[in-house]
Amino acid sequence: MSAAQLATAAGPKARVAGGYTALLIVSLLAPLVFPAYVTQFAFLWVLVVIALCWNVMGGEMGYNSFGNIVFFGVGMYATSVVQVGLYGDVGAYTAAKGGLALDLTVTQYFVGLGVGMFAGALLAVALAGILGLGMLGLRGHYFAIGTLGLGIAAAELAAGWDWIGAGSGMVPPNYPDAAGIDRTTVFYYLAFILAVATFFTLKRLRRGRFGLAINAIRDDEDKAEAMGLHTTRYKTVAWCVSAFFTAFAGGIVGNIVGFIDPRTVAFAGVTYGVWMVLMTVLGGKGTLWGPVVGAAVFHVTQELFWTYLLGWQRVALGLLIVLIVVFFPKGIVGYIRDKWPEKFGYTVDESATGAAADPAQQGGTR
Amino acid sequence: MSPLLEVNNVSKAFGGVQANHDISLQVADGEIAGIIGPNGSGKTTLFNSIVGAHPIDRGSIKFRDEELSRLRVPHIARRGLLRTFQQTRIYKQMTCVENMLISRPHANETLGSMLADFDEADYREAGELLELVGLYAKRNLQAGELSFGQQKLLEFAMALMNNPKMLLLDEPTAGINPTLINGLLERLVYANRELGITLLVIEHNMRVIMSLAQRIYCLAHGQLLAEGAPETVRNDPRVIDAYLGGQ
Ligand SMILES: Nc1ncnc2c1ncn2[C@@H]1O[C@H](COP(=O)(O)OP(=O)(O)O)[C@@H](O)[C@H]1O
Numbered sequence: 001m002s003a004a005q006l007a008t009a010a011g012p013k014a015r016v017a018g019g020y021t022a023l024l025i026v027s028l029l030a031p032l033v034f035p036a037y038v039t040q041f042a043f044l045w046v047l048v049v050i051a052l053c054w055n056v057m058g059g060e061m062g063y064n065s066f067g068n069i070v071f072f073g074v075g076m077y078a079t080s081v082v083q084v085g086l087y088g089d090v091g092a093y094t095a096a097k098g099g100l101a102l103d104l105t106v107t108q109y110f111v112g113l114g115v116g117m118f119a120g121a122l123l124a125v126a127l128a129g130i131l132g133l134g135m136l137g138l139r140g141h142y143f144a145i146g147t148l149g150l151g152i153a154a155a156e157l158a159a160g161w162d163w164i165g166a167g168s169g170m171v172p173p174n175y176p177d178a179a180g181i182d183r184t185t186v187f188y189y190l191a192f193i194l195a196v197a198t199f200f201t202l203k204r205l206r207r208g209r210f211g212l213a214i215n216a217i218r219d220d221e222d223k224a225e226a227m228g229l230h231t232t233r234y235k236t237v238a239w240c241v242s243a244f245f246t247a248f249a250g251g252i253v254g255n256i257v258g259f260i261d262p263r264t265v266a267f268a269g270v271t272y273g274v275w276m277v278l279m280t281v282l283g284g285k286g287t288l289w290g291p292v293v294g295a296a297v298f299h300v301t302q303e304l305f306w307t308y309l310l311g312w313q314r315v316a317l318g319l320l321i322v323l324i325v326v327f328f329p330k331g332i333v334g335y336i337r338d339k340w341p342e343k344f345g346y347t348v349d350e351s352a353t354g355a356a357a358d359p360a361q362q363g364g365t366r
Numbered sequence: 367m368s369p370l371l372e373v374n375n376v377s378k379a380f381g382g383v384q385a386n387h388d389i390s391l392q393v394a395d396g397e398i399a400g401i402i403g404p405n406g407s408g409k410t411t412l413f414n415s416i417v418g419a420h421p422i423d424r425g426s427i428k429f430r431d432e433e434l435s436r437l438r439v440p441h442i443a444r445r446g447l448l449r450t451f452q453q454t455r456i457y458k459q460m461t462c463v464e465n466m467l468i469s470r471p472h473a474n475e476t477l478g479s480m481l482a483d484f485d486e487a488d489y490r491e492a493g494e495l496l497e498l499v500g501l502y503a504k505r506n507l508q509a510g511e512l513s514f515g516q517q518k519l520l521e522f523a524m525a526l527m528n529n530p531k532m533l534l535l536d537e538p539t540a541g542i543n544p545t546l547i548n549g550l551l552e553r554l555v556y557a558n559r560e561l562g563i564t565l566l567v568i569e570h571n572m573r574v575i576m577s578l579a580q581r582i583y584c585l586a587h588g589q590l591l592a593e594g595a596p597e598t599v600r601n602d603p604r605v606i607d608a609y610l611g612g613q
């Protein structure tokens with residue numbers, strides 16, 4: 001019995017590789033073929049990332065977190081603060097309310113951006129660790145309710161903190177004209193790289209001890225404890241992983257939007273905060289591809305609604321959500337998985353020997 | 367030599383219900399001991415007390431000479447004292463293999479080991495134990511799809527995967543098709559003899575416990591009624607009374 005034999009059948013390797021290659025080519029070429037939509041595409045990857053991250057908590061672990069928006073906002077602010085702080089005085093910069101432009105060289109700009117995003121991600125991880133140790137002792141619903149206030153509290157704190165611009169927000173440094181490549185294209189590729197890194201990191205983590213531990217916590221946390229799992233540790237690490245990539249997404253969005261408002265851009269609970277949940281539920285909680293599919297379907301529908309149903313787009317979106325929850329409670333990928341379980345590797349191994357002597361062979365259900 | 371598990375004068379009440387009253391028992395290393403008693407006599411409560419699922423009111427519980435009564439469930443489990451549940455508990459949305467893999471021992475967990483992949487040895491052991499309980503062919507099915515009896519077998523295999531020193535089994539044959547019971551018994555004996563796991567088994571089925579256990583404790587109304595060799599306990603008039611009275 002080797003690992004390969006035991007592991008869930010992955011399907012023909014060549015076809016999988018082909019699929020990934022096709023996706024890669026489409027994604028790399030998209031900005032060149034549809035230059036008018038580059039910003040939209042960049043947002044798609046950002047949405048994929050925050051949905052994937054939310055799925056770690058709400059889907060894979062069964063802990064509905066309404067606090068992930070905090071990491072998004074923290075990543076956004078921290079990135080810009082570092083971008084400015086490396087080359088100027090943050091307090092003076094924000095006090096000028098955009099009147100004090102930093103003229104950064106190309107190198108300065110990208111160093112600041114890179115350092116800023118990593119600093120933001122580490123800050124978010126630290127915050128998730130601290131909040132997690134305090135809140136992840138709570139079970140399921142209590143945790144969800146406890147996280148409800150986090151985004152609002154963070155928004156109010158940011159809106160009252162003069163150093164980062166308080167209620168008037170903060171403007172990330174200007175993109176250097178000398179860069180020779182269009183700003184939106186740069187952020188498209190950054191968002192794409194982030195999405196790929198997030199996807200494959202989570203794909204790897206979910207089949208290892210981490211992934212199975214958080215699934216076990218979702219299925220029966222009492223059992224997991226009775227089996228000796230360090231449940232609080234796993235839960236906290238899960239939130240940290242989720243926070244890490246969410247913060248990068250925030251750093252990118254702050255720079256794409258070009259203006260960080262504490263309530264409507266950074267700690268935007270009613271938009272990004274709700275969307276990350278919706279996209280995951282739409283695509284299928286607890287599946288690998290669900291958040292990706294959910295983000296794509298959500299983003300496209302939302303754009304179509306904006307274009308064709310102007311004025312009614314929020315009503316249409318609300319109706320869509322109701323329809324999905326009623327008719328596809330397990331989401332798109334969850335529905336497909338229930339319909340064709342064998343495609344997902346849920347199969348009986350007819351070739352296994354010794355079946356006749358097995359006590360379990362009698363009275364099976366399928 | 368001191369016993370592996372030593373329960374001394376343990377009491378536990380839920381509101382007005384005295385579920386365990388002044389219970390003492392010892393299980394020696396390598397032994398198979400049994401607990402019998404009518405429904406509601408406090409058997410499951412005693413297991414819960416031992417594994418730290420709730421604080422006890424009085425008494426002491428020692429495992430390998432270490433006091434357990436202030437430790438919490440996962441800490442006790444990681445010391446090699448594991449229990450299975452009367453209402454079988456497995457991870458329903460995970461496959462059988464996944465249920466097995468995540469049941470590997472969790473002592474000495476570091477951030478590195480938490481984020482690590484399973485290795486070849488983990489897969490091999492999972493496969494072998496699934497083979498032992500006859501679930502190998504179904505290893506890639508979601509555990510929730512299994513029949514009740516199969517779920518019990520899976521839970522038992524998961525416990526073995528955890529490599530415990532001692533296993534507390536709460537009615538392992540309840541709800542299992544009678545034709546499967548002998549197979550399960552063989553596996554319990556195998557775990558004891560070949561894997562060196564000490565067993566303490568709550569059992570309703572008299573035939574089963576008589577053939578399995580070397581010593582038996584009988585509880586009634588939260589109190590220890592009798593203890594001794596299976597034959598002695600079965601013929602004890604107080605035990606016969608408790609069972610007949612309980613019917
Ligand atoms: N968590 C609990 N809360 C209140 N009463 C309980 C609880 N657990 C058990 N009891 C009561 O304790 C008594 C013993 O129950 P239990 O230990 O489950 O018996 P057994 O396993 O021998 O059938 C019963 O009267 C039961 O109702």
Ligand SMILES: [Mg+2]
Pocket residue numbers: 409410411452
């Ligand atoms: Mg019981």
